[in-house]
Amino acid sequence: MSSTGATVVTRGVHAERSLRGRTARALWIWALLIAGSFAAGAILHALGVLSIDHLPPLHGHFRVPALTLLPAAAFGGAAVLFLPVLAARLGFRRALLVSYGCALAWTVLLAISADGLAAPLTHPQDYLAVLPEVGDDPLGWLASFTRHLPDYPTHVRGHPPLPVLVLWSPAALGLSGPLWAALLVVAVGCSATVAIALTVRELGGERAARRALPYLALTPASVWIATSMDAFFAGVGAWGVALLVLGGRGRIARRAGCGAGAGVLLGALPYLSYGLVPYLLIPVVVAVVARVPREAVLTALTGAVAVTAAFAAAGFLWPAGVLATHAEWAADPGAARPYLYFLFANLGVLAMLTGPATAAGLTRPGPGGVRAVVAAAVVAVLALDVSGVTRGEVERIWVPYALWIGLAASLAPGRRWPAAQVVTGLLLQGLVLSPW
Template structure:
């Protein structure tokens, strides 16, 4: 009888979690409306989001219809098929869902046509990317907002697309969306390694229909999310010594690229550390990861870009930007409300249940309790909980730092996707439907620059 108290507490917390989620979101919007009315948040018209309110357009109906079909069919599809097929189906679903959301408004490429975005800098790069890289920090004040707020690698990625014969906003948008949606596959592969195949299959529908898809299409942060997710996945994949070292080395390159894509992705490195703590990769794999990451740093240093100098220059630009004047205390809490929107109400339920399942027991195991499913269930929960907790700690560190005051609906997409596996613990189709409805409401009611 004593052993049943923890599951019962988890169920109670799971039922209360959506109400807490709703109160947090409502309070953030209410306080934001007051601050905007007082002129404190003049640059944000719908705080805590950076956007405007609108009446949902009728063009959102195809996305709504697709969501209804996906919520009905996807959970059973990913459980019945082979795991590789399940990954392909989930990835296809994520792509269709994300694209339908985007085309209901201005389309995939429109955000990348803004003069503040990365493609606007390509004329300055010209045919000499190494020369541009060497002078990046010194010329930083001349560049648009997003370029000033990031390291040089995003611009170089867009430049490489153009050099490969794919210029313009549309190829960049397609790359961002395709890579961002592929994070669902990478995270599922990681969950399979940490917690078993069943946990990965259950997570797939929630990864595919995440509300964060609203900002996967289209922001460059979606590309960052995919790069980071595959870096973590490659770290834990591979069975034999040579294959594992090769995967780990490639993962190290991707993870080492993260600080050169966004300064806000440094805390992201807690996620691969947490994953490695669970799977305990061999020393050769660890050395391969470190070597891959070091190679990225060495390449940028050889090209004339020193990361610490870039951080200092960007911080000076951030301090002079109107965004730095946003109230710290409001966004300390409101950013978490935006994270709640990105991850959806099912994640709130799942986090509550995950906390209950991973908490250490204060009582001795019952001698009459069955040994079979309970222990693997707790072990699987701890595997998922490791990376989810790492993502949450990373986000809290960013939040407390005060450098992400607002606009975290795109900045925190790489972190929000790792909380997605927790949502699968909500169970059933209703929580999955709630995730889809959250995404539809965000897309329908908010005009966002991304």
């Protein structure tokens, strides 16, 4: 071997060692962030500072894993073995379909290992409790939403009116009850796997999208995709971003249709959750990186404006809703939670939702487009975290963001990382009794 070749090999070895060292440090930070969040939370709970949270930073209780978790564990093990192979070898459309099916099965099996798929939506403080108030007059209810906000359940008071109207729609068609609502939420939430993969293919190529599929389908965030409305928000947001990118390709009719669809979906996000406003940074970054044509962007903006105009015409003004919800939040016990603790503990929860593979992948190089969208999601989360309005209960709030940040997991080297993600999800489901 020539001296030049030896030098190249030596540099390669040193570079790989450096990357391994960075990965090890990232995993230590990931573990210490989670452990520190629980340790500090336990102390604050014992002192009575966090009396409304029994397992801070999570809003739940500790429980002993039950045997009912075994089917999910068995499926997770099988998925770790076969899904990466199928995602790599099948035709891309079939790979998307198989990954979506895997996401559905993994999410449902996790949910039924505890209280069942629909149990979280039966809580008296959840959205379904207000459907009798909507009755047969959704427009009348919408027009009076801000005025009657103090009379509504906790989740309704903390959000714009669109989540209630979403759940009202299948009930109005005769598909009433928490099970139908749960099926809708899980189906849309898991479809983010497909939407994000389509976006990644446009940003970093098909190979990058195929590598991401197993991590999207087996994300630890699946614990809270079944069943919280935030999973529905995640699906809506992901498809909005995907349609925006797809709107830059193909014929004029396709561009117009995708652009308008993207605008409607993305424009609906602030009416689904006030906490999704920072999420809009993601489609902005994606549009820039993917060089979405100006006409597609303008069509999307038109669709978003149409959503705002429709709500205003129906009698709901978004700024008035923000002010009314902020007043309810300020009077709620959650507002008294310590800001500084949750400033870092919220990130500990994000670490749990995204898993160790994400921590490892953040230290590795990858397609620039993928890293850009991950960075956008991280910045959006940090902005929401610093704002102080997310003091606890973020295990569901972070779900739409965690799916994009979790793309970094696909950059982690080796085949062990999907297993690490599955184990993380099983531990969260088995050890935490969550109201969502």
